[in-house]
Amino acid sequence: MAKVKICGLTREEDINIVNYYQPDYIGFVFAESKRKVTKEKAARLKRQLDTNIQAVGVFVNTPIQDILDLCNENIIDMIQLHGNEKEDYILELKNKLPHPIIKALRPDSKENIEKSLTLPSDYLLVDTYIEGQFGGSGRTFDWSILPGKAEKIFLAGGLNAGNAEDAILTCRPYCLDVSSGVETDGLKDALKVKAFIDIVRNVTQNIN
Template sequence: MIIKICGVRARDHALTAVDAGADMLGLVFAPSRRQITVEDAASIAEAARFAARGRGRAITLIGVFVNETVERIRDIASSCGLDGVQLSGDEPVIYADALAPLLVIKAVRFDDSAQERAWFDQAHVQLLVDARVPGNYGGAGVVADWERAAELARWRSLMLAGGLTPENVADAITRVHPWGVDVSSGVESNGVKDHGKIRAFIAAARAAAR
């Protein structure tokens, strides 16, 4: 089970996630209240990698983008030493090859569009199922469609996002059987990452996966 803590904006939250056993950290470069500068992201990435090495493991750094150009994504990935990128907008499927060899995670929301269906056929792209909220490129804390996610998970490896919390992540894992889980607002208090909730989420996800 891969666990991704997304929307990290502070070094101490990143270090808590690493210490608690997170596999991935998401750094948001798209306009949002969790948006981070390239400079801060690079600093957090360096600290997280150092902390992970001290524990004898690695941490995967993912940059989150919405409708950004391939050139800009590549530039930021290089500057911050990102391992992969998450495309959360309306990016065309040609981005999959254009961003290689970076790990590419594509957010899908079951909008039933031809463009989204084209991403389902990209075997080398990791899919992330998020909630569909009109006018919003993030799940906004809304629970995703677990039933459709479970159907998709029968033939495609996927990461589940959208409204996950320390309280419901075990149920989500049991019902959907995802490759990984992704959380942002579910480990926040008053819009800020909460150390206790980060640890609780990771512990609950690990226990359910076992």
């Protein structure tokens, strides 16, 4: 069954929503973004998060020690690298931490994705390529460039309740990652979160 990640949580209200509707993952953004949270705020939100939901920290070219601190203080359970981090950076994290690592990729070709599948990260997050931007565009991309086997892939970029079914049937990703697609006026919307999760779970139950 395809999993769901609700990214960009910033408020206690967001935690209440996800605790009720139970996605598999949530994301705290530590990179520059309108959804950026401080370490202190993320720690406070994580204490209120249902233990069945894993918290993913989203980073862009962050000093490794900052990530180590967040992991060792149990503020995040997984690491998402959204910048220009190379293989040696990923290996250093893996040597120092047991936490799963997601490497984000902004694809321009199927070959680019297949090459990235050889990286030592546990998963890839494939997001829309926008020059000069590290993600969060809210736009979809051509899903046909994804490889046939997408069991390691978090699919992101412009997802919402209206296209989630098509995304699953086209790509069969490990997880669908959504942020702006479950927001209204820049804030997480409980009804949109529910609709997205319901569609993902209903579709994947029917195809498995």
